[in-house]
Amino acid sequence: MSNFYVHFPVISVMGLFLAAFLVEIFGNKNKHVRYAISLIACLGAAAMTFYLIVPVFFRGEVISYWMGGWKPEGGYAFGIGYEIDGLGLFFGLLTALTFLMSVLFSRRYMERDGHLGHYYTLFLMLAGSVLGLVFTGDVFNLFIMIEIMTFASVALTAFRHGKHPEALEGAFKYLVLGSIGSSLFLLGVALLYLTTHTLNMAQIAALISSKGMQPTTLLAFGTMLAGLAVKSFVVPFHTPAADAYATAPASVSTLFSGMVNKAGIYGIIRLTYILFRTMDKESLMLLLSILGALTMFVGVTMALAQHDFKRLLAFHSISQIGYVLMAVGLGTNLGLYGGLFHAMNHTLFKGLLFLTAGAVYYATGTTNLDKLGGLAKRMPRTTACFLVGAFAISGIPPFNGFASKWIIYQAAYEKANLSGNFIYVIITVTALLVSVMTLASFIKVTGAVFFGQAPATLEKTKEVPFGMQLPMFIMSALCIACGLFYNQTIVYVVNPAVNAVTNPAKYVDTMMGEGYAFANGIGPQPTTFTSVSIWDPVFWLLLFVIVTCAVTLVAVSGARERGPVSLPEKTDSKHATFFGCEESLHSHVGGSDLFWGFKKDLKGYFKVMGNLHSGKTNDYALWVVIGVTLITLFTFVFLS
Amino acid sequence: MPDILARLLDVLVVALHVLIFPGLLFAAVGGLLLAGIDRKVLAHMQRRIGPPIVQPFYDFFKLMGKETIIPAAARPGIYKAAPIIGLVSLSLMMLFFPIFGHSAAFGGTADLIVILYLLTIPAVALIIGGSASGSPFAGVGISREMVVMLGYELPLVMVLLAVAKKVGGSALVFSLQGISDWQLTNGCLLFQWSMIPAALAFLLIIPAEVGTQPFDVAEAETEICEGPLIEYSGAPLAIFKLNTAIKMFVMTALFSVLFLGDINLGQYWLLGGLVLFVISAVLTILCMTFIHAFTARLKIEHLFKFYWTVVAGLALVSLVLVWFGL
């Protein structure tokens, strides 16, 4: 059996769902049983997904799988098909990595909660649904996976409602807005079915290509795009994300930012590049880029105003999704490279950051920036991991965030140059500025949580157990590795995905038979990754050389001649912090007090944004309705 | 075997670049001298004699000889590593500058953006080191440093984009070598009238980047006891001071490369280039000193407003002009 791996996608998805039920049945009593089931399911699914790298990435195959062997008959696909191309597997890998890390983290992180059987059930359902979402080749199946995903996400968000009643609120908002999004997607599916009479994505792509865009198709595109935008929390729809991410357990927040977010992005890419192939339209590029730029700006400025660790991270998630959307929306190869690479990096560093937030919560019981401080001495490993994540998300070389952001800037400016549209220049400037603001915001977290003086309540804080450190270490290592060897990462991981996106013909042909795509007017347009690189790894090697040399220089000059180093043996006034007043009057500069001048100058803006994020479900629903209407109208007016 | 030898030679040459010529040593000496010139000229503008030009060297060596006290609230590792991270990124930055006809040690297609990011690292190092020391003054200092960074980053990005557009035309040039080459044939960018606002904006950015007078809110020693540096002493402090000096050098070098360009000097490239570079660097630093001499420290909110209105406005004017082909 040479191609036994064609069953892997289905097995991994079904295995996760099956494990979900098994946990519910057998795992409610014994914690070892339920964790074993969960871990085995996750490991198995992840292993199978990772195995697919070999055929899909290395050999360039597209795997198709028909449920029950219902192959297309007479050019019409009746059955439900699974199809894994480079794009699907790319997001599948991110998903697998995320839930693997999260399940490792959950073991110790969730140990203090009750009802863990339900937790792992929902967890596995969420993992399975996202994996199914990216592997499926059927548009209605996609909808169902979205619904399961929403369902599981909402339940997981509200999981800690006992300790945090706000979790219920966040879950409810998420549910209401999410259901609007999925309903819209369903509406789009229905309309699509009306014109094409099929649900298979490959066939839909081919038929739309051959029939051209009709008004119904356009409407379907608009609603589906809006629905997926709601799912990926693009700006007018971002409000539930902040609430849900902030209130869910950190392991679940990791899942949200690592795969639930990405599922929406995956949907948008699939929709625009393959299903409708509308990315050649300048207006759509503008729409997506502007949406992306808006998302990243609003996200980062809102993050600056936050004083809860996880809520701040949630807004950063939104902001980084803006980067991805903006880059993907540029419609250029470089943009795709940047966007997909950044999506991957975002999964890594934002997952890492949420894990550190979880570790901080585990150790201290709070995520309020004003109550935290001075954890660096007490949780050194968590601090190190957090710093890696913070530097990565801020785009500091040599971490991975820098590489992807740099490609995005280049893509944006190149796009501006090519199109001659000044809006892209503004977008580029925004992107660069947002990067600095991200840095600023993480400096705030660094200063407020890990450095500074520890409040008296946190004196006895201890480092989290190794079971929680391990996923953080893995994520940190990946962050650094992807930054140092970003060239290889792009070539071996991102490039196949980009090739898949830009080569829909292969996707269609694999599913519907050779020549089907060409017959319907989808030509092959494969691309390769070219001329992006400026640095090769030798350069980074050099950096290490310099670091070593600099350190050596300092050490050599200091061996005898340099002044002595006085380490604090114990607390005495020589090593005490210098301040001009009494100890009782001394205060730690809290998270809310940072960026005072910035906030003062932009207080009008922050006031408006604060009022817009009112927390009322009705307001948020209104935002969604307005956003959806605008997107639909825009597509209808400008794409026809 | 010869392959390995050649590789080894490459590494040696690179190490030479990194440590001696455009890298660490050159930048350190140049930066400290520039800082000395700055202090001397400033003193004369205030009608006093001022320190000797080599004063920053004395300061550096003295600090190296002092005891290093690591405060109890700090993590020794981060506390000691922070200045070195800044130093490394700064000396790395020097490798990108094509200095007096000597082509850049590392050229690339988009090194401007790399420089943009590398420029933030010393500030980040300062912030990390400062917040590691756990002082409330440092907390205020890093908050201000961050706002200053937010302030100047927007105009800086716009200036760089304008330069790239001006030089590249339809094909963007984000490489310093390319900008330098363009100026060889087309004359200095400073004399392109559409670039004058950008040059002005850049000149106003330098003091904030280096942290001198009207924009030294982050390290206001009379107000918040040197902000992030408050707990630093001895060798780490010396390296931070060195970082400031090198940053001065890097910023002036960047200005010279971006706006003052290069002149084809034929066979006298080495000497003539050196003279040109020194003249342009000193001129740039004089502008900075001049601003320093007659201004008082701004408040942080005024500073931010200034950068996002006046300086960003200047840069935007230039960007728009360039965009419309002027």
Place this chain on the structure above:
Amino acid sequence: MFPFAKKALSNLFKKPHTVRFPEVPVDAKPAYRGRIVYDPEKCVNCGMCIKVCSPGAITRTVEEVEGGEKITYDINLTSCTFCGTCQDFCGTKAISLSEDYHMVAEDPKDLIVTGSRIKQKVAGRVTLDKANCVYCGLCARNCPENAITVDRATKSWTINYDECVQCGQCITKCPKKALSFQEPKAQGVIMGGDCVFCTLCAKKCPVGALTVDRAAKTWEIDRNACIRCGACVSGCPKKTLSMGDVDENTPSRFEKAAAPAAPAAPAPSEPVKAAPAAPAAPAAPVKAPQSDSEPKAEHLPAESAKAPESVKKALPALLSGLIPQAKNDWDTGVILGPDCIYCGMCMRKCPMEAITVDRASKSWTVDREKCVWCGICVANCPKKTLRIGDLDGKTAAPEAAPVAKETVPAAPAPKAAAPAAEAAAGESGVQFGEGCIFCGACAGACPMGAITVDGDWSINRDACIQCGACVSTCPMGVLSMK
């Protein structure tokens, strides 16, 4: 902003303002108050500088060396305010402030300006020759210690030797050369002449230097044994002993040969006339010197010590006529009035145990031999019936007893009525009112021990003699007599 910019640019081409100080020495401006210079040779050790120095930067140490005292002045520049007051006040210009401002030292001891000289010992104390004094007051004005007080109006000159530093300024400044150093006189007890030979002084003397013979009416002091403690002076009931300067002329023996009553009259009045410096006198008498010259400004004790000698000769004849001779030798004594209740308080208080009171027989007797008419019994008599007066033959002795006895029957009468009164409207005698704090003072005062205070106040009416001692003792005024 632009004017500043212009200034900055133009400054660049101007010469710096800077004073190149360490290379080019800079002198202080004239009249700069810098390092203090002290010339010990000019110094007269008057201490004026120490007195005027507000931060107390100047200290003086005096060492005994051969041939005099080594006087060292330390002017601590690290404590100095450089106000220059010492310079201004120094009469001899021994201290002056230079224009040297280089007062920098690694060791703060380098910043102490020191100077010393050896001063020859001066014998004696400043003494005034009153004959020459014109009371100009120059000495007082020049005294660094303000030890001299001169009042021109009353022509008084006093000196406080505690303050005097023997600087000699007054002597050099005196225009009439009336001042000089003189050896002081020794101190001792001086008898005033009002002695009644009660022997209290002898009893009080801790060293037994006094001898009093009541019989022979002699008082004698052993000056060698006397330690000048003053116990006798404070114990003298007649306040006739005092401390003062003594020399070999001062008598150490006193006899009753002189009329004892005589000094009483002239002694207080004479100094007032002779020495108008009365206001200064109370403070001065103990140590005031006795000058050899005429003590025009002398003090009361000195005068009174002198007085007996003159009176001794002049007054006996006069007085012998005035005082009738009693059958014993005594012409003065305690006289009992009619109100005696024989409480015995006088007996208990009498220092000489001269009085005997017998309640049972209602007799009051005084031994005139023992009585010194000190008056203590008079002061303590609750009925105020005793007095001190001249004795004539009748009042001389226990003859008073019958009078007292006569009064006795008066007492039983109310005493007999007491039970009835107690039953009806409260007993007569001591009445207990509101406000008692039960301090127990009345119990202590009662000569009969009739009152008991023990959380409650009770009186034994049978024992009470209604003397009223408790009433006068009561601090709260709650007791009354009825």
Place this chain on the structure above:
Amino acid sequence: MFKKIIANSMTKSPWIYHVNTGSCNGCDIELVACLTPRYDVERYGFKLAGTPRHADIVVVSGPITSQSKDRLLRTLEQVPNPHCVVTIGSCPQSGNVFKGSYSVEAPLEKFCEVDVAIAGCTPKPEAIIEGLYKAAQILKKKREAM
């Protein structure tokens, strides 16, 4: 070589940290006067530092009031070695006119070693410059002894 350079640099760039322990501000003004263009101690590398951690010379003025004593001692401990303590004016040496007050703790020698004492009330800027210069030489000696 480094050792020599560092030791020489000690005299060339002493940074001053100024502590006012209840001074009348006379000495403080004169110290600031040293930094003005007229005296310009920056010629010799003197510079006012903002925190004791950067300081080489701690300049104390004022009579060490009991309120400021603990703060002064804490500050002095935080100065990295080698460092010098210089007193300006009479107050920290003796308490001057405040001597004997219930709230004055002078002299400073009770609490720490004083390297250079500058007398005067207040000293002339020239005297302060002399004193600081002397302190810089002591700094070098201390560094060589390290």
Place this chain on the structure above:
Amino acid sequence: MILINYIVAICLIALGLYVMCAKRELIKIVIGMGIMDYGINMLIVSIGFHENGTAPIYTLSDIINGNLSFFVDPIPQALTLTSIVIGACVDAMALSLVIMLKRRYKTTDADEIRRLNG
């Protein structure tokens, strides 16, 4: 007939959205979600509808005889069924959340359930 179906479906969707935006009562918001779902379900069913179509059920003889009449598209019906089930699940979930919210917040007024804001 079909047109009316579409109009009603669109009206239901619009009504559902309106209820979600305008009504502050949480239960009503959940009802709005339901109404929107029903509108979409109606649309899907209408898509598959053909006038005079029969049910897509054939016996073997029908196929052999070629007696294949015009039938209604069965797939939208299957979709509708699935969608209804999912909608019911979501509504149940939402209602359970409302119950918990009522228990913890003591209100079901959306204006007062806004602890997460800004």
